[in-house]
Amino acid sequence: MNLVLYHVMQLRRLWSESVRAHRDKPDAVENPLLKMASCLLECLCEAELEQYYPKFVSIGLQKIEELAQVTMRDYSKLGVHRMEDRQRLFQLIKIIQSVAAEDGNDSRTPPLQPGCVYLQPPNNRSATRRQLQFDISFDTDRSAVPSHPMKHVTEVCETAPPADQKMSTPKGEESPSSSAHETCLNALGGAAAGSRDHEGPVVHRVVHVSGYNYGVPQTCVRPSKEGSWTDSDKIRVCVRKRPLGSREERRGEVSVVTAEDKETIAIYERKEAVNLKEYILQCFSETFSNQDVYMKTAYPLIQHVFNGGNATCFAYGQTGAGKTYTMIGTPKNPGLYALAAKDLFQELETKSSKKRPLCVDQLYAREDGKHIVQVVGLRDIQVIGVDFLLEVILKGSRERSTGATGVNSDSSRSHAVIQIQLKDARNRRLGRMSFIDLAGSERASDARESDKQTKMEGAEINQSLLALKECIRALDQEQAHTPFRQSKLTQVGTKYGAEV
Numbered sequence: 001m002n003l004v005l006y007h008v009m010q011l012r013r014l015w016s017e018s019v020r021a022h023r024d025k026p027d028a029v030e031n032p033l034l035k036m037a038s039c040l041l042e043c044l045c046e047a048e049l050e051q052y053y054p055k056f057v058s059i060g061l062q063k064i065e066e067l068a069q070v071t072m073r074d075y076s077k078l079g080v081h082r083m084e085d086r087q088r089l090f091q092l093i094k095i096i097q098s099v100a101a102e103d104g105n106d107s108r109t110p111p112l113q114p115g116c117v118y119l120q121p122p123n124n125r126s127a128t129r130r131q132l133q134f135d136i137s138f139d140t141d142r143s144a145v146p147s148h149p150m151k152h153v154t155e156v157c158e159t160a161p162p163a164d165q166k167m168s169t170p171k172g173e174e175s176p177s178s179s180a181h182e183t184c185l186n187a188l189g190g191a192a193a194g195s196r197d198h199e200g201p202v203v204h205r206v207v208h209v210s211g212y213n214y215g216v217p218q219t220c221v222r223p224s225k226e227g228s229w230t231d232s233d234k235i236r237v238c239v240r241k242r243p244l245g246s247r248e249e250r251r252g253e254v255s256v257v258t259a260e261d262k263e264t265i266a267i268y269e270r271k272e273a274v275n276l277k278e279y280i281l282q283c284f285s286e287t288f289s290n291q292d293v294y295m296k297t298a299y300p301l302i303q304h305v306f307n308g309g310n311a312t313c314f315a316y317g318q319t320g321a322g323k324t325y326t327m328i329g330t331p332k333n334p335g336l337y338a339l340a341a342k343d344l345f346q347e348l349e350t351k352s353s354k355k356r357p358l359c360v361d362q363l364y365a366r367e368d369g370k371h372i373v374q375v376v377g378l379r380d381i382q383v384i385g386v387d388f389l390l391e392v393i394l395k396g397s398r399e400r401s402t403g404a405t406g407v408n409s410d411s412s413r414s415h416a417v418i419q420i421q422l423k424d425a426r427n428r429r430l431g432r433m434s435f436i437d438l439a440g441s442e443r444a445s446d447a448r449e450s451d452k453q454t455k456m457e458g459a460e461i462n463q464s465l466l467a468l469k470e471c472i473r474a475l476d477q478e479q480a481h482t483p484f485r486q487s488k489l490t491q492v493g494t495k496y497g498a499e500v
């Protein structure tokens with residue numbers, strides 16, 4: 001239904017163009033009335049009322065602008081009995097009237113008169129008035145109709161009468177000039193007047209009616225000449241890529257933006273690594289193995305840790321995105337834990353033999369299924385080789401709470417923090433490497449089918465990820481305060497020294 005307004009606006013443009021073209025070349029151009037009929041069907045489809053189209057046509061309602069004159073008392077004659085459909089039809093009529101009111105200010109279009117709608121007549125049409133076959137007697141079934149002060153109108157003209165001609169209204173009816181419809185038309189006409197000469201997008205006010213408005217915004221942007229704007233576009237963000245300047249080229253700079261197609265751009269963002277080297281944010285396609293990812297992410301940090309530094313490697317992403325696959329991997333495609341452990345021990349052997357002996361402690365912390373950070377009993381386990389380290393990691397991983405989400409049947413419903421600390425023979429801590437496999441964030445739309453428990457978990461996970469984001473932002477901006485206390489995840493980060 002969001003497209004209804006768009007269709008109506010397109011219709012107005014199409015109508016004016018068709019009438020003009022038809023006037024100039026009546027034989028060469030498709031009769032605009034036929035186009036109007038197809039627009040009526042289109043609009044009814046958008047409003048999910050297409051089932052009534054045959055009935056509408058059978059009683060002579062063939063053009064969308066005629067719909068503007070239908071009142072709620074006509075709904076039954078049109079075969080629209082369901083309350084929901086009546087409401088939809090009501091909203092559709094409102095929208096059409098808004099647009100028609102705007103056209104009433106166009107000098108090419110005869111003004112709307114109370115009681116009838118005047119369609120711009122093609123020159124070759126006869127001037128006969130055609131009466132819709134609505135029964136003049138009023139529908140007394142008011143219970144099924146939402147109450148509003150719309151008035152009954154029975155006649156629709158295909159030609160414009162003299163300006164002073166007053167159309168009759170059914171006996172006993174008030175003049176429609178006092179109706180809510182007309183109030184709204186007048187207001188719109190005034191708002192629209194004077195805006196017709198604008199070339200660029202112009203904001204138009206759309207009447208807001210109470211109840212469901214099918215997502216049509218209260219204000220909308222007029223379609224451009226190319227018709228590229230739609231009523232759903234409240235804000236449009238456009239990106240234009242410029243080529244490298246000659247000075248940039250001389251300096252040997254490379255373009256960091258690639259426009260892949262109309263809708264996709266890739267940005268290679270320059271960042272500064274811990275060793276102050278510049279690097280560019282990378283995206284790994286599905287052809288990359290865990291080893292490829294490791295070499296570009298965690299591996300450069302190993303040396304940093306051996307130099308006494310601290311490093312953290314996060315796997316962050318939506319549920320089912322592949323975080324655990326990247327961190328743990330498979331026997332054939334080992335993940336970052338295993339690859340890092342192997343290199344750590346390899347480096348350890350080299351260093352230990354050359355300098356002083358070093359050993360690795362593995363520290364594991366987790367949030368349990370009840371979202372409680374388990375600190376009691378947490379202990380350092382001294383590991384003496386890659387296999388033992390991996391065994392400990394896998395043992396911890398098995399303890400993680402898992403569950404099925406909308407997109408991952410074996411989803412990690414907890415965050416896993418794995419810290420590998422390097423200590424010297426006198427138990428003094430040297431470097432530390434942290435791997436954090438975060439529980440997946442979940443979009444509300446993916447959680448629609450989930451049970452209450454899964455939804456609650458998802459909400460808590462999202463909340464903790466938000467807290468993490470706040471901490472990372474605070475650290476990145478070197479703010480005086482880092483809001484660690486907002487979640488267990490960030491509390492664990494501080495408690496155990498992960499470089500969140």
Ligand SMILES: Nc1ncnc2c1ncn2[C@@H]1O[C@H](COP(=O)(O)OP(=O)(O)OP(=O)(O)O)[C@@H](O)[C@H]1O
Nearest residue numbers: 318319320321322323324325326408411412439440
């Ligand atoms: N690069 C990949 N190649 C092949 N399969 C993959 C890859 N990445 C993920 N998968 C598969 O996709 C599924 C979801 O991956 P995984 O469990 O790692 O997601 P996740 O991000 O950890 O999800 P959650 O946050 O819900 O725990 C798994 O079956 C995994 O084997």
